Amino acid sequence: xxxxxxxxxxxxxxxxxxxxxxxxxxxxxxxxxxxxxxxxxxxxxxxxxxxxxxxxxxxxxxxxxxxxxxxxxxxxxxxxxxxxxxxxxxxxxxxxxxxxxxxxxxxxxxxxxxxxxxxxxxxxxxxxxxxxxxxxxxxxxxxxxxxxxxxxxxxxxxxxxxxxxxxxxxxxxxxxxxxxxxxxxxxxxxxxxxxxxxxxxxxxxxxxx
Numbered sequence: 001x002x003x004x005x006x007x008x009x010x011x012x013x014x015x016x017x018x019x020x021x022x023x024x025x026x027x028x029x030x031x032x033x034x035x036x037x038x039x040x041x042x043x044x045x046x047x048x049x050x051x052x053x054x055x056x057x058x059x060x061x062x063x064x065x066x067x068x069x070x071x072x073x074x075x076x077x078x079x080x081x082x083x084x085x086x087x088x089x090x091x092x093x094x095x096x097x098x099x100x101x102x103x104x105x106x107x108x109x110x111x112x113x114x115x116x117x118x119x120x121x122x123x124x125x126x127x128x129x130x131x132x133x134x135x136x137x138x139x140x141x142x143x144x145x146x147x148x149x150x151x152x153x154x155x156x157x158x159x160x161x162x163x164x165x166x167x168x169x170x171x172x173x174x175x176x177x178x179x180x181x182x183x184x185x186x187x188x189x190x191x192x193x194x195x196x197x198x199x200x201x202x203x204x205x206x207x208x209x
Contacts (some may be wrong), residue, residue, distance in 0.1 A: 005111055038100030044176035047114025048101050048186065049093040053104070054111070055131050056086040056093075059162055062135065062155060065143050069151035074203060082159065082196065089185065096182065115172040132164020153209040156200045163193040163200075 039045040063083035082109050098106050111130045128137035135158045136141070146154050150200060173186035 030161065038096075038102070039178060041102050041106055042109075042114075043074070043087075043178065045172060045179045045182055046097065046100065046106075047112075048169065048173040048177055049097050050104060050106060050115070051111050051131055052166070052173075052189075053090045053093045055134060055162075055166055055169065056090040058134055058140075059083070059086045059159065059166075060090070062140070062143060062158060062162070064178070065140075066151055066155040069143070069147045069155075070149075072149075072152055075152045078199065078203070079155070080174045085192065090179070092185065093182075097180075112169075115169070131165060132168050133162045134176065135162065147206060153204065153207050155206070156204045156209060160197055160200050160204075163197050167193050169195075 008020075060083045063079035067079045067083075070076065094104060104177040112132075126136070128140070129135060135197065139154075139158060143154050143158065144149065169194070170186040173185055175182045178187065
């Protein structure tokens, strides 16, 4: 069957479209294959994401404890803000580890190694305080037993120390992390937790702490 000029042009256009589409798929596949990998498991980016996830988890736990141990609206509101913010940030950091194909817990690597200040992972020796500012197991138990004004003061003191350690870690990421979005998150932690420490100092003063 012979094609007229219009039909021939249409066939040629379809053939070129298929050819270009195939080329685009090949290029896209090549781009995916050659996409740069995420940071290595020994990097500051991975270390910060792992360690700060653990650090944040304790802050969330402390905040839920005090929420149930006091009726004071100021402290309960602060606890809610800290729990909500740090739970969301923890989810982001764990999501990055998944995206990078890295384990959430690196066996054999001590906490804070990425900052050049490895802390012994012996929980018995540290009583659960694996990183700067973290409360010990004994302090967590004390918070669970406390109520009212005593729970408020203890929470504010423990969370102030917790924030101080968290700011130290976040400043380390700002200096050492290579992933820009993670550095931005770390700087945000420095700013927000510094502001919260000032607020907690005022709340402690009001409670004679």
